[in-house]
Amino acid sequence: MNLKIIKSPVIIFVTLLSLWALWTLWAQAQPQQRRARPSDNSAQKPAQTPAKTGAQTQANFDKLKAQADEAREAGRLEDAIGFYRKAVAAKPDWVDGWWYLATLLYDGDRYAEAIPAFKRVTALQPQAGAPFVMLGLCEFRVGNYDNALGRIRQGRQLGLRNNQELDMAMRYHEGMLLLLKGDFETAQNLFTTLSYENVNREDLIIAHGLAVLRLPMLPSQVTPDYRDREMIRRAGFAEHLAAQKNQGDARQEYERLAADFPKAPGVQYACGRYLLNQRNDEAAIAAFKKEIENSPSHALARLQIAFIHMRNKEPEAGLKYAQEAVDLHARLPLGHYVLGRILFEMGENPRAVEELETARRLSPNEPRIHFTLSRAYARAGRKADADQARETFARLNKIAEEAAAKGFVRGEAIDENSEKAKPDSPRQ
Numbered sequence: 001m002n003l004k005i006i007k008s009p010v011i012i013f014v015t016l017l018s019l020w021a022l023w024t025l026w027a028q029a030q031p032q033q034r035r036a037r038p039s040d041n042s043a044q045k046p047a048q049t050p051a052k053t054g055a056q057t058q059a060n061f062d063k064l065k066a067q068a069d070e071a072r073e074a075g076r077l078e079d080a081i082g083f084y085r086k087a088v089a090a091k092p093d094w095v096d097g098w099w100y101l102a103t104l105l106y107d108g109d110r111y112a113e114a115i116p117a118f119k120r121v122t123a124l125q126p127q128a129g130a131p132f133v134m135l136g137l138c139e140f141r142v143g144n145y146d147n148a149l150g151r152i153r154q155g156r157q158l159g160l161r162n163n164q165e166l167d168m169a170m171r172y173h174e175g176m177l178l179l180l181k182g183d184f185e186t187a188q189n190l191f192t193t194l195s196y197e198n199v200n201r202e203d204l205i206i207a208h209g210l211a212v213l214r215l216p217m218l219p220s221q222v223t224p225d226y227r228d229r230e231m232i233r234r235a236g237f238a239e240h241l242a243a244q245k246n247q248g249d250a251r252q253e254y255e256r257l258a259a260d261f262p263k264a265p266g267v268q269y270a271c272g273r274y275l276l277n278q279r280n281d282e283a284a285i286a287a288f289k290k291e292i293e294n295s296p297s298h299a300l301a302r303l304q305i306a307f308i309h310m311r312n313k314e315p316e317a318g319l320k321y322a323q324e325a326v327d328l329h330a331r332l333p334l335g336h337y338v339l340g341r342i343l344f345e346m347g348e349n350p351r352a353v354e355e356l357e358t359a360r361r362l363s364p365n366e367p368r369i370h371f372t373l374s375r376a377y378a379r380a381g382r383k384a385d386a387d388q389a390r391e392t393f394a395r396l397n398k399i400a401e402e403a404a405a406k407g408f409v410r411g412e413a414i415d416e417n418s419e420k421a422k423p424d425s426p427r428q
Contacts, residue, residue, distance in 0.1 A: 129158030185411025209236025
């Protein structure tokens with residue numbers, strides 16, 4: 001899934017898919033030529049009438065367009081770029097010309113130059129997703145990561161009209177950008193979809209490893225001589241197999257990883273999450289406890305243990321771990337949320353409300369916090385607060401569902417859907 005590997009097929013595919021629609025839209029948008037008004041002074045012959053000016057401009061554009069198309073089709077890309085630049089200067093609303101110019105620059109690794117051309121396409125075609133994604137890919141290549149993520153997400157929301165190659169590139173790059181932001185679970189979700197679709201690339205496997213080990217890096221930074229490359233790759237390969245539902249081999253790879261790197265930070269936590277997804281609670285708890293031994297300040301390992309106990313109707317057993325997590329990282333919303341839920345299950349409602357309100361303050365757009373808080377308010381007899389919390393939950397949950405319908409599912413360190421989920425059956 002290296003962009004250098006897939007970019008030419010992407011450009012060819014997107015261009016062929018888009019040209020007809022873009023041309024049709026352009027043709028429909030063109031104003032009809034206005035007839036030139038006759039001169040009031042027939043004796044005075046103007047240097048050039050408006051009709052002649054318009055005809056000459058159109059003729060000049062037609063010539064540039066023909067030259068640009070001919071150069072592109074002949075493989076003379078530098079000439080084509082030059083002619084397309086002149087053609088869009090002559091007709092600034094020529095969508096196809098801007099698209100060809102942008103994609104030719106992109107295909108020539110001239111990403112900084114392609115950015116303004118793709119921006120022009122997005123301005124002329126604001127409802128088309130592909131130009132936004134391509135703009136995001138250019139922003140990624142020049143290191144404008146925040147801009148890149150915003151453009152890619154905008155393109156995804158608009159849709160790519162079954163453009164499979166570009167869709168795969170979009171998901172992979174969005175996942176990489178989320179790695180840099182520390183949103184490892186959402187990145188993992190995106191990489192999982194690619195593995196499930198049988199994408200087998202080395203950089204995708206490395207990306208999996210970075211996500212499960214919670215390392216905010218790009219796969220390109222894990223060079224062949226990088227110190228922890230073997231560990232990262234093996235963790236990624238194990239998760240790659242799990243994403244492909246090959247659970248038997250995935251389990252073996254995770255077991256070998258834990259045996260060969262027993263003290264490496266993050267390894268036991270990654271193994272624990274895999275075991276938890278397979279509903280092997282006892283083994284998962286053991287792995288999380290080993291992670292705490294290796295990384296004493298690991299809050300998420302404690303919260304995983306706490307949540308397992310709560311899910312299994314043992315909130316008292318999980319209280320210690322949730323409290324330790326909050327003490328270690330007071331500004332972690334998930335810690336206050338899990339602690340609040342455990343206190344709620346134990347019947348300590350005033351403390352539960354306090355923790356849940358702290359979680360809401362730290363993460364006001366998290367639907368599940370508002371849902372649990374509505375229950376705590378109702379138990380406390382605070383009907384107005386409970387109603388407001390339920391309304392907020394409904395609004396935020398609707399937003400999340402709409403995003404999921406467009407292909408974006410945010411990952412969670414603790415997946416509450418696992419409370420009722422069953423493990424995948426390993427392939428025989």
